[in-house]
Amino acid sequence: MTQPIIQPIIQIESVTKRFGPVLAVDDATLAILPGEFFALLGPSGCGKTTLLRMIAGFEAPTEGRILIDGQDMSRVPPNKRPINMVFQSYAVFPHMSVLDNVSYGLKMAGVAAAERRDRAERALEQVKLAGFGTRTPDQLSGGQRQRVALARALVNQPKVLLLDEPLSALDAKLREAMRFELAQLQDDVGITFVMVTHDQDEALAMACRAAVMNRGLLAQTGTPAELYEFPANRFVADFLGSVNLFEGRLAVDEPHRAVVESAQAGCPIYLDHGVTGATGATVWAAVRPEKIELHKRADERPPAIEDVPSGYNVARGTIRTVSYLGSESIYLVTLETGHEVRVTRPNLTRWDQEDFTWDEPVWLAWHHESVIVLQA
Amino acid sequence: MKPMVEPLDYLRRGWMRLWLGVVFLFLYAPLLALVAFSFNDSKRNIVWKGFTLKYYQKAWENSGLVEAFGNSLAIAFVATVVSVVLGGMAALLLWRFRFPAKSVLSGLFGLPIVVPEICMGVAMLTFFVKIGWPADLPWPLNLGAVTMAHISFCFPFVAIVVGARLVSFNPEMEEAARDLGASDWDVLRDILVPHMKPALIAGALLAFTLSLDDFVITFFTSGPNTVTFPVKVYSMVRFALTPAVNAASTVLMAITILLTVLALRAQRGLQSSAQAH
Amino acid sequence: MQDWRRNSGFFASLAVPPVAWLLLLFLVPLGGVWLLSFGQNTGLTEITVTGTLANYQRALEPLYLEIMLKSLWIAGATTMICLIAGFPVALAIVFAPPRAKTWLLLLVMLPFWTNLLIRTYALIAVLRTNGFLNAGLGWLWDGLSGLLALLGLGSLAPFQPLHLLYTDFAVVFGLVYVHLPFMVLPLYAALERIDRSLIEASLDLGAGHLRTLAYVVCPLALPGIISGVIVTMVPALGAYLAPDLLGGPSSQLIANVIERQFKRANDWPFGAALSFLLMYATFIALFVRAAVARSRGGGGAAL
Numbered sequence: 013m014t015q016p017i018i019q020p021i022i023q024i025e026s027v028t029k030r031f032g033p034v035l036a037v038d039d040a041t042l043a044i045l046p047g048e049f050f051a052l053l054g055p056s057g058c059g060k061t062t063l064l065r066m067i068a069g070f071e072a073p074t075e076g077r078i079l080i081d082g083q084d085m086s087r088v089p090p091n092k093r094p095i096n097m098v099f100q101s102y103a104v105f106p107h108m109s110v111l112d113n114v115s116y117g118l119k120m121a122g123v124a125a126a127e128r129r130d131r132a133e134r135a136l137e138q139v140k141l142a143g144f145g146t147r148t149p150d151q152l153s154g155g156q157r158q159r160v161a162l163a164r165a166l167v168n169q170p171k172v173l174l175l176d177e178p179l180s181a182l183d184a185k186l187r188e189a190m191r192f193e194l195a196q197l198q199d200d201v202g203i204t205f206v207m208v209t210h211d212q213d214e215a216l217a218m219a220c221r222a223a224v225m226n227r228g229l230l231a232q233t234g235t236p237a238e239l240y241e242f243p244a245n246r247f248v249a250d251f252l253g254s255v256n257l258f259e260g261r262l263a264v265d266e267p268h269r270a271v272v273e274s275a276q277a278g279c280p281i282y283l284d285h286g287v288t289g290a291t292g293a294t295v296w297a298a299v300r301p302e303k304i305e306l307h308k309r310a311d312e313r314p315p316a317i318e319d320v321p322s323g324y325n326v327a328r329g330t331i332r333t334v335s336y337l338g339s340e341s342i343y344l345v346t347l348e349t350g351h352e353v354r355v356t357r358p359n360l361t362r363w364d365q366e367d368f369t370w371d372e373p374v375w376l377a378w379h380h381e382s383v384i385v386l387q388a
Numbered sequence: 389m390k391p392m393v394e395p396l397d398y399l400r401r402g403w404m405r406l407w408l409g410v411v412f413l414f415l416y417a418p419l420l421a422l423v424a425f426s427f428n429d430s431k432r433n434i435v436w437k438g439f440t441l442k443y444y445q446k447a448w449e450n451s452g453l454v455e456a457f458g459n460s461l462a463i464a465f466v467a468t469v470v471s472v473v474l475g476g477m478a479a480l481l482l483w484r485f486r487f488p489a490k491s492v493l494s495g496l497f498g499l500p501i502v503v504p505e506i507c508m509g510v511a512m513l514t515f516f517v518k519i520g521w522p523a524d525l526p527w528p529l530n531l532g533a534v535t536m537a538h539i540s541f542c543f544p545f546v547a548i549v550v551g552a553r554l555v556s557f558n559p560e561m562e563e564a565a566r567d568l569g570a571s572d573w574d575v576l577r578d579i580l581v582p583h584m585k586p587a588l589i590a591g592a593l594l595a596f597t598l599s600l601d602d603f604v605i606t607f608f609t610s611g612p613n614t615v616t617f618p619v620k621v622y623s624m625v626r627f628a629l630t631p632a633v634n635a636a637s638t639v640l641m642a643i644t645i646l647l648t649v650l651a652l653r654a655q656r657g658l659q660s661s662a663q664a665h
Numbered sequence: 666m667q668d669w670r671r672n673s674g675f676f677a678s679l680a681v682p683p684v685a686w687l688l689l690l691f692l693v694p695l696g697g698v699w700l701l702s703f704g705q706n707t708g709l710t711e712i713t714v715t716g717t718l719a720n721y722q723r724a725l726e727p728l729y730l731e732i733m734l735k736s737l738w739i740a741g742a743t744t745m746i747c748l749i750a751g752f753p754v755a756l757a758i759v760f761a762p763p764r765a766k767t768w769l770l771l772l773v774m775l776p777f778w779t780n781l782l783i784r785t786y787a788l789i790a791v792l793r794t795n796g797f798l799n800a801g802l803g804w805l806w807d808g809l810s811g812l813l814a815l816l817g818l819g820s821l822a823p824f825q826p827l828h829l830l831y832t833d834f835a836v837v838f839g840l841v842y843v844h845l846p847f848m849v850l851p852l853y854a855a856l857e858r859i860d861r862s863l864i865e866a867s868l869d870l871g872a873g874h875l876r877t878l879a880y881v882v883c884p885l886a887l888p889g890i891i892s893g894v895i896v897t898m899v900p901a902l903g904a905y906l907a908p909d910l911l912g913g914p915s916s917q918l919i920a921n922v923i924e925r926q927f928k929r930a931n932d933w934p935f936g937a938a939l940s941f942l943l944m945y946a947t948f949i950a951l952f953v954r955a956a957v958a959r960s961r962g963g964g965g966a967a968l
Binding site for chain 3: 417483487499502503505506511515547608629645
């Protein structure tokens with residue numbers, strides 16, 4: 013991990029949260045930097061929401077502490093923390109007008125009425141709801157209500173904005189549009205955003221950095237590309253996108269060369285760097301579906317894997333299923349070893365020149381740089 | 389050919405309609421007869437002799453009856469205000485907090501609803517005699533004992549109505565308010581009370597009706613100078629059956645029905661606002 | 666939900682007023698009656714709590730035992746009639762179209778909200794010797810008689826009005842009249858909760874309506890039926906007005922005896938003992954209801 017040069021805005025130090033016998037968050041340590049769009053990513057029940065609620069102050073850590081802007085928050089109630097939250101249900105007060113909703117935080121802070129109105133109206137402009145101030149929440153669509161919730165939080169100029177599954181209540185088209193808009197908004201206001209989501213696409217698309225959580229543990233923290241291309245373990249590899257895993261034995265591990273022997277792959281798997289693991293240990297070679305090539309003939313050696321020593325990273329199988337998805341096609345290939353592999357190919361032309369189809373025998377090949385060796 | 393009756397459309401079946409007809413006739417005929425004969429120009433109730441309002445006038449000229457009606461309204465008004473406050477607090481308490489012996493307390497709050505009226509009546513009678521509650525206070529203070537007894541059985545009903553409303557409260561609303569800097573009291577004033585409002589209105593109307601209607605408990609707590617409307621009607625019924633009683637009863641029924649319709653309106657507002665989320 | 670210790674000031678300000686009221690103006694008076702039931706009259710207005718069980722012993726004398734058994738019998742008969750009359754009504758409401766449902770529920774509830782005294786009083790005009798019921802019966806009788814005469818079968822004897830008021834029949838009639846909504850509402854709540862497709866499955870599998878009721882609807886609605894029986898039985902057992910206004914001297918129930926001890930006989934300790942016997946019966950019934958609700962997964966707890 014690189015040492016941050018700037019002071020983190022949120023420091024989570026060895027935080028553990030138990031609900032009775034249930035361990036919701038297990039010894040989490042994390043630093044979130046000012047101005048970041050940070051995502052807490054994981055399946056439901058992984059503890060990401062609990063972690064967010066501890067930052068907001070709605071839950072207290074069982075062990076460890078949370079610092080915001082260098083201040084220990086242990087004894088600070090939620091209404092005194094320099095952060096605001098956009099709730100999953102948006103929690104727009106149904107009995108108040110949009111303007112009253114947005115200016116509520118300022119009213120609680122004792123800001124004068126005229127200034128409240130001014131700032132609330134500017135916040136509404138910021139979320140493209142100018143002129144909606146006199147409406148009541150039941151006159152708004154779901155997307156508009158979310159904007160009200162955003163304006164209501166941002167108007168207080170918090171040091172951190174927390175977002176709990178901000179897009180989950182929207183329909184698919186709107187969700188996609190809001191991704192870009194939220195990222196743009198974050199860029200404009202420059203406030204640190206911390207978002208909880210179970211949707212990997214959402215996290216990859218919006219966040220500067222993300223932490224993947226699994227069963228209360230922080231599995232990995234990094235940029236979207238780091239998480240996708242260099243997953244630390246099988247959970248992260250599998251949770252972000254899809255992945256082919258070949259279980260095997262680390263046969264060779266030298267500084268510039270490593271080989272995994274896998275009965276599942278049916279061929280030795282070659283890498284051009286060492287993996288610093290114990291030789292003979294069980295490991296998993298991971299290859300993303302889009303990084304595997306399909307070929308009709310064994311002797312047709314594509315330029316992409318020309319520098320892979322011959323006899324490595326080539327497996328033989330039969331196409332079981334083809335799913336045509338428009339932009340790409342997914343091929344499920346059963347190897348001669350019986351192992352099933354997923355391959356995706358972009359549909360670059362209208363008619364596939366090679367026309368891979370059901371029950372066709374094929375060769376699979378992948379470059380050594382596409383392989384990640386996972387030890388857990 | 390008649391269209392087929394759908395199998396579960398019981399309301400379309402002849403025998404069911406007959407049954408419902410008999411049951412509703414049983415429920416409504418006596419009350420409708422009572423109302424009709426309050427306008428009957430005859431002392432003998434059974435035969436229709438022509439329309440008259442003279443029994444309403446007689447009831448109005450009966451100063452004891454009018455005074456009792458005033459007492460009933462005063463008691464119901466105070467009992468309603470106090471019951472709404474106490475019931476709202478009890479409901480909030482049980483909804484908001486986890487504390488030792490909570491299920492016991494929630495059971496105790498429900499006790500006034502289930503205890504037989506006669507038992508509560510005698511409890512109130514002995515209690516106020518024992519503490520020596522003065523009987524000769526000026527109006528309306530002399531109604532204090534009856535009012536307090538009414539509050540004791542009204543506020544648990546309010547607590548139930550408000551408690552049911554609080555179940556539908558989205559806790560994120562409160563968290564959002566706290567996140568925006570609201571204290572406990574700010575949350576109560578700005579978020580919880582507005583959410584509870586329809587239930588508070590429905591509870592208030594319920595308490596008012598219960599207080600206005602109560603006979604048994606009041607019968608034991610009221611003295612000669614603190615007669616309420618039902619107690620007065622009771623003594624009139626015991627003394628002699630006159631159409632003036634019918635007239636007075638009709639007035640009370642009209643008030644009750646009006647209040648019930650208002651309460652149901654409030655409840656409906658409550659449901660539709662719950663659906664809007 | 667929050668632990669009270671985390672916010673004890675707010676907790677206390679919410680808790681103290683209602684708890685204090687409940688304690689001082691409900692539990693203390695009730696406890697007073699309980700203590701009285703172990704006391705004896707030691708003067709014209711003096712009562713000493715001596716811990717005696719004499720009042721309870723006296724309640725078990727044949728005279729009072731008979732009244733208690735009669736109260737149980739009348740309350741039981743009332744409940745059964747309400748169940749039989751109310752079940753089809755609840756069934757019809759559950760399967761009624763939404764608009765009709767709202768109106769039917771309102772029609773069931775409206776008498777519930779009307780003054781108990783007025784409702785009981787209204788029955789006097791129905792039940793008395795020259796009341797509506799006798800008038801209606803007389804009309805039917807005359808019609809029947811006329812029909813027989815027309816057919817040449819002779820005529821019936823002139824109609825003799827039945828003596829209905831001030832009998833046990835009048836008391837049961839009045840109690841059913843007053844308590845029918847108590848039965849219909851829990852039945853409705855229980856039937857409403859039954860998944861419609863279960864009933865349709867039974868019909869689909871070849872059972873008729875009656876067998877579907879017997880084998881599917883009733884077992885599923887059982888917690889609601891028990892709940893309805895208890896919420897009807899409890900107030901019927903402690904009813905004061907119906908026996909007082911509609912019953913004869915021999916149809917006095919336990920509540921009337923209690924009233925007499927406090928208002929006329931001035932034997933408070935004995936009245937207190939009778940009150941608490943009624944309370945214990947109520948508690949047992951409510952305990953049964955709670956136990957049924959719990960064992961059946963909380964069905965039919967709604968009033």
